[in-house]
Amino acid sequence: MNSRIKWLRNQLLSLKLEGIIISNPNNIRYLTGLSEEGILIIAPKENIFVTDSRYIESVNKKLTIDDEIVAYDSRNLNKYDYEAIFMNTENVGFEEKYVTYENYKKYLQTYQVNFVETEGLVENQRIIKDEEEIKNIKEACSITDKAFEYIIRNIKTGMTEKEIAFEIEKFMIFNGADDLAFDIIVAFGENTSMPHYSPTDRIIQKGDIIQFDIGCKYNGYCSDMSRVVFVEEVKEEYKEIYNFVLQEQKRLSEALKDGANIKTVIKDRETEYRLKNYEIMHAFGHGVGLDIHELPLLKSNQDNILKENSVIAIEPGVYIPGKFGIRIEDTYLVGKNFCESITKSKKECTVIKLA
Amino acid sequence: MNSRIKWLRNQLLSLKLEGIIISNPNNIRYLTGLSEEGILIIAPKENIFVTDSRYIESVNKKLTIDDEIVAYDSRNLNKYDYEAIFMNTENVGFEEKYVTYENYKKYLQTYQVNFVETEGLVENQRIIKDEEEIKNIKEACSITDKAFEYIIRNIKTGMTEKEIAFEIEKFMIFNGADDLAFDIIVAFGENTSMPHYSPTDRIIQKGDIIQFDIGCKYNGYCSDMSRVVFVEEVKEEYKEIYNFVLQEQKRLSEALKDGANIKTVIKDRETEYRLKNYEIMHAFGHGVGLDIHELPLLKSNQDNILKENSVIAIEPGVYIPGKFGIRIEDTYLVGKNFCESITKSKKECTVIKLA
Secondary structure (H helix, E strand, O other): OOHHHHHHHHHHHHOOOOEEEEOOHHHHHHHHOOOOOOEEEEOOOOEEEEEOOOOHHHHHHHOOHHHOEEEEEHHHOOHHHHHHHOOOOOEEEEOOOOOEHHHHHHHHHHHOOEEEEOOOHHHHHOOEOOHHHHHHHHHHHHHHHHHHHHHHHOOOOOOEHHHHHHHHHHHHHOOOOOEEOOOOEEEEHHHHHOOOOOOOOOEOOOOOEEEEEEOEEEOOEEOOEEEEEEEOOOOHHHHHHHHHHHHHHHHHHHHOOOOOEHHHHHHHHHHHHHHHOOOOOOOOEEEOOOOOOEEEEOOOOOOOEOOOOEEEEEOOEEEEOOOEEEEOEEEEEEOOOOEEEOOOOOOOOOEEOOO | OOHHHHHHHHHHHHOOOOEEEEOOHHHHHHHHOOOOOOEEEEOOOOEEEEEOOOOHHHHHHHOOHHHOEEEEEHHHOOHHHHHHHOOOOOEEEEOOOOOEHHHHHHHHHHHOOEEEEOOOHHHHHOOEOOHHHHHHHHHHHHHHHHHHHHHHHOOOOOOEHHHHHHHHHHHHHOOOOOEEOOOOEEEEHHHHHOOOOOOOOOEOOOOOEEEEEEOEEEOOEEOOEEEEEEEOOOOHHHHHHHHHHHHHHHHHHHHOOOOOEHHHHHHHHHHHHHHOOOOOOOOOEEEOOOOOOEEEEOOOOOOOEOOOOEEEEEOOEEEEOOOEEEEOEEEEEEOOOOEEEOOOOOOOOEEEOOO
């Protein structure tokens, strides 16, 4: 049995639970390495992965005897097979943050046990990354840096937001990424004022600001980076905000180290925003791992202590509605005394010339 | 107020519900046209869309006075504002198929009412498409046909599954698609035996079978089409199964018309599969609309009557584990007397030459 499932079984003991059903796909991947659809059942006597006929062949290819996981095609399990899984069992954990109300009711019927909320048990464990996970995130970040370097050398007159987003995706996929980590954001000029935005056919113009928010996956692990560059010239109105955002990111990365209280750190930054009369449009950052947004959340309502070997994206932004916005973001590895940027693309105010 | 929200309000009346919270993003899009994150609250006195600071600017740009929807940034609502929404209200509907158990409990706390399951109220209404929706699906299908025609003319020696998938994506995005409808499947040779598969760096070879499963979105509406083509030659073992799958699709499309009972139609096809000793690895099809997989489901456990102006993908497939698989799929519009294929790419056994 692998060490993560052993860890989970120990947790169940201390929580006085006799089993758990894991439904969140990235929790299943974390615990088993499997990315196929299904549910993982940690039962008193065995570890079971219930999938369906579409996936059973590839699941059985991946599992080895050491995994101590038995895979079933759900078609081959009947009512009594399901009831037998937790026979003579009282309390079983479930993932209330992931399971729908409808499926919760189905679980009750199918397994005939008492289901207990587990408050993000696996998600909380995923905050601290091991060596292998950090290696994967570093590789995803390295591909992201290369994609950014490639694109800012290849922006040409007449290009649209969509075309640039597509070139970034292509670069990532053909330079080792499994996939994008999220839909790429490329926004020009006034479109940068909306922090969540989908690229359009808007054509690049002299004087534009370009906002990039890009990331990819490597072995399932994500990277996340945002940059702005300026086309041909930097308008005066952009400079002050650019420098403010850059300075805020620096202050956050200095404060967010092992032992830091997230609430305290973020409250300080909120005060700074308020002094400047800038609206806070989104969180200052988030954990990065198998999910692009995972724990910890960098918001002032999070009274949590940051720990070494967490991986976080720090992304302060300022948005002037209807005019423009600037967000700078890097993926960081939290260390004992500092927070190390894993994405390494340059952050000096960059002006590109249209070829 | 638009006709869909009026319809929903009438439904609530007949269900004796005084309001409903809509959380499923595609249900929100169907009812309001909004694609931003948030929840739609149909309350006794008004229609409310609660979003957050990231989206409020774009939501307010889209809504007009005729929509009769008030948008709020959730930061500006406090405990008492939420309680006031359903003040003096007893029974409010919620989407138990979408809302997590955790959020269900939060709803109870926040709104202080009794929440009632609504059994896919909006999803069921979405089965029958109106003129505008059919127009959008037809356009998505037309882009898909063009992408398929383009790719089979442009497959070259040395290409990988990933490269071909990428060329299809690029074609779709630059020929009017908003986005892909799902991750494109391109599988060569033995990789076709797994119905759910992600393209790899496997290089194309003479004698390969190529399975395509492709689709895109247009104005949010999906298309879905699968084809197989053969590289340089058609191996004898492929021919029988190819013809079987093609014939099964034809029989399904003839039987699946207005008034047909899905259970009866599918049970007939299952018998045919059993006679041939072919395993049934997945459903014979599914509804297509704002979601790539929506109602109705074409499975023998669905005792439902098919209705005119439903849009369905019909996708019989046969898979020989470890060897190969063949799936043929089209998107169809269900009519009074027939089921009309909206994807129109040719289905004769196609052999391509590697350039």
